[in-house]
Amino acid sequence: MVTLKEIAQECNVSATTVSNILNGKPKVSEETRLKVLDVVKRRGYQPNYIAQGLRNQKTRTIGIIAEDIAQFSTPGMIESIMAFCEEKGYRTIVQNLRLYARWQESWFNNEEAYRSVLEPALQELRSIKVDGLIYVAGHARIIHFFKEDLSMPAVMAYAYTDSPAVPAVVIEDEQGGYDIMKYVLSMGHRRIGIIGGRADNIHTKKRLLGAQKAMFEAQVLYNPDWVRYGAWDRDSGYEMAKPLIDAGVTAIFCMADRMAGGVYDYLEECGLKAGVDVSVAGFDNQDVAEYFRPALTTMALPLSEIGHKSAEILLKEIDGEWKAASGGTPVEIGVPCTLVVRKSVGKIEA
Amino acid sequence: MVTLKEIAQECNVSATTVSNILNGKPKVSEETRLKVLDVVKRRGYQPNYIAQGLRNQKTRTIGIIAEDIAQFSTPGMIESIMAFCEEKGYRTIVQNLRLYARWQESWFNNEEAYRSVLEPALQELRSIKVDGLIYVAGHARIIHFFKEDLSMPAVMAYAYTDSPAVPAVVIEDEQGGYDIMKYVLSMGHRRIGIIGGRADNIHTKKRLLGAQKAMFEAQVLYNPDWVRYGAWDRDSGYEMAKPLIDAGVTAIFCMADRMAGGVYDYLEECGLKAGVDVSVAGFDNQDVAEYFRPALTTMALPLSEIGHKSAEILLKEIDGEWKAASGGTPVEIGVPCTLVVRKSVGKIEA
């Protein structure tokens, strides 16, 4: 790599002068300026960002820590974080914790294992002297690993924090559950089954709350027997479909498109038609939803908005334009989900 | 961040001594060793990787440049690259070029735009002084942007190079095309349509070649009229299905699962059943394939093997155990695709 010093030598000037020219400092003679610029171009000199950071303690670089880039929700957020940062003249760097790839779901409550992976990633970003950090979670929960001083501005994307210093940008699960249930109700359904994710999961709880609210507003009695919990996957959907169908529901709201896939499986096995005999609604709007037959009505996750918002807030923090939460309550920014109507929820006579 | 110097001060020793202790150098009194180690632990000191690299010109860090992490094939490769590197004690850092997100496909032949994005990423990695680089391409083609001195070991994943210094790890498209066509033939089909990707695409050409070979071996006449080209997407599949069905094929091999989705669409529209009236085979084994009805028979991309192999080769290069290609021919490592039999190809009487 060509260095400043080499350029300086070749031009018979000091490194300082070259640096000044490159950084647009005023007091330089036009003559030296041109000479230096010429050599810089010819030699293809590029500054070493890291050395700059070492000196300036500012890098105009944002660190992104992803819990797992293979989680379906992650690339969309990262993409929009990067787009925004780039627009604002910030570089980005990604650290991938690979949490799910390593341990499936067994890390959720294993703080020690978790930290053994998180710490090196943080250390790497601190070493690079990134100006700020966005933590992209794989699923919503309260992450309290941010208490100790991060020594840099940070934003949590897709999960909650208990630190007032770290704003959280999350999806509005409750509104999502509300909207889709309201839609199902609007199609005339009254006996509606629900297949949630794991019962203790934040997404599950909030979506359920929203759904209940919609039912309450429509004066439809909430029947706990019609609520089942799964593990977010296709098999769970299949398994939980039976009791619900047996109970005579006319529609099933699944809190994940993939679980809806399992419901389709069960329906097919019974010779029932999704969207006709039994309506199905999903959540997530994963790519698969469009390939279901009939195509799946679902809620779209506002991934790119979350990424955008997170980056926006982080840069504000960095510029000192962000007022920390007053009174020690963590700031929480909710971004709404969007209903995507396709073909899997049919209209019925009430 | 706590620094070496601070630790040294607190212990009343020199930075050298602390450094020596931390790096396991021999000549240190047990007494100072314990004292220092204690303070290191208490203050939570962590070495600055970057400063180490600045000094050592070695970081035990691998840079990954992804053309777009939102390409479906990319996370799988990155995941396995990281797993392997970590196992070998290397850290990784990702740069995402976001090529498709920026420009869809219009960058393919716009070298200037391409370089304006590639260069900063390379620069960043050079600044960090990564020990090597894996470039994860979004689709196969010959990438000749590696001629100029990269000044570090590099491996190309999922695309080809024309530089003998950069080994390429690619999928065996020809074998893939061959295997799946052979399977379709084995199910009794003789009138087989093919929907390729873009006609000038390497994947398309090689898979077609393999398919032709299988047909030749089975003594089935190759009919150019039964070969159509699409744009890898669902719409193309839909569009190209009609002429093929009209021509009376009994099976269609689509070079992308998503195009197969389009074929399913057309079939449904015609009241035809995939896998019964017309068989369909895909390629890629994307997540969607399993949700098709009937589930799609397809070729699985060896993404994790490609990542693994790429990382393996790169670390060999770094350790000087990799002999560069002799005679200026680029090295090319092919990794085979795997047939995944599901339900979309039915058996028929020949």
Add this chain to the structure above:
DNA sequence: TTGTAGGCGTTATCAT
């Protein structure tokens, strides 16, 4: 056994 000096690439400060 421990410490000093120098340098990795850059820039701010303070001369000249």
Add this chain to the structure above:
DNA sequence: ATGATAACGCCTACAA
């Protein structure tokens, strides 16, 4: 207008 110096955090060679 230009340059010498020091410093960012770390490590290695060499000196004490």
